[in-house]
Amino acid sequence: MKDIYPMGGKFLRIFKILAAISGFSIALLCISGYSANINKNINIEISPSLKVKQGETVVIDIETEKPLKNPVYFFKGKKYKIYKKGENSYKALLGISAIEKTGIHYLLIRDKESKLEKQFNLTVAKSKFPIQNIRISGKKSSLSADNRELGLIANAKKTLSSKAYWNDVPFDSPTKGCLISKYGLLRYHNGKPTGNYHKGIDIKAPSGQVINTVAKGTVLLAERFRLHGNTVVIDHGQGLISLYIHMKNTHVKQGDVVTANQKIGEVGTTGFSTGPHLHFGLYINGTPIDPVKYWLKHIIPCK
Ligand SMILES: [Zn+2]
Structure with missing residues (x-):
């Protein structure tokens, strides 16, 4: 099972509607300026899912329309780099230790430049270790x-x-x-x-x-x-x-x-x-x- 989070360009759509109604070219400039920095669609995939067990590996995959500048993720107050994988794709690993606290942990993904900020609730379940x-x-x-x-x-x-x-x-x-x-x-x-x-x-x-x-x-x-x-x-x-x-x-x-x-x-x-x-x-x-x-x-x- 995979958790996918698509981020749509809601504001961009609103601007386009406003521009169409008003006919002001200034609105269109705003749109092009806005869309130059912001990705309309960003897909974030957390594998195997947002529910993992102690000892498991979490893989974060991001796909964008435009390049990200310095994507990072935060887990338990620590910041980790998200690495460039391809043209507009990025990847990072998150290791859950055998003694990680069970329950919900926040996983925050951020890229300041493109105003990307998305928080996930990552649930860590107990593994039975003999x-x-x-x-x-x-x-x-x-x-x-x-x-x-x-x-x-x-x-x-x-x-x-x-x-x-x-x-x-x-x-x-x-x-x-x-x-x-x-x-x-x-x-x-x-x-x-x-x-x-x-x-x-x-x-x-x-x-x-x-x-x-x-x-x-x-x-x-x-x-x-x-x-x-x-x-x-x-x-x-x-x-x-x-x-x-x-x-x-x-x-x-x-x-x-x-x-x-x-x-x-x-x-x-x-x-x-x-x-x-x-x-x-x-x-x-x-x-x-x-x-x-x-x-x-x-x-x-x-x-
Ligand atoms: Zn050993």
Whole structure:
């Protein structure tokens, strides 16, 4: 289901009627001046709909008659850029986190120059995320990240670059394997809540299994860390970032431009990991979202 909001040129129609009645050329000039800056018809499409669940991706598509100058959207008091897609078309992503407050949130779309301002009520519904208890030995439970590791990864996830390197969705899975751990699972360690949730998916695969990029992009980070193990972070543009961790090894370096389905390393169990698997995460403007919703082709759950 898609929500479409067409914005008609009501004032323009009134001016045209007035001009027709009065015959004043001044009215016609007003019309042409007015219509030079204002789009008569703007279509805004919010996908999949104005009702989404925690962890889902919202796609904003705008089509206009005339170019927009600097379109943005506001969500929860924060401003985000809407990017140019084609001649008079624009696109933006909005990530709803697993812990987003349920209920109605305002989504405001604005372009000052063309006096575009439209508010939508976006309803966020609860997703049922199960609890996952991980039994860890004393050695593994004492493993923690240092500030440098956390800082580098956190910064990489928030990267914003204006050009989109992705268009064909859904992407191929980054590795061949089964889905052993879903996004959003509430994390417990040895029966105790950690206050954390699973910000990506775990794909179980044999050690050494090839890991590919999901889309074209630039490598932001390729490094071995204490907690995350061998890590690769890729910028796909316009706020979309992919993360691959616990890899056996990495075959790329920071700054490399990678294509879709390019080998970037192999499945392993480095860092805080209990067996060979790939933890894969997708971030929109820094918000972790569920990669199996919208973004990835179906991955079979593990038996
Ligand atoms: Zn994981």
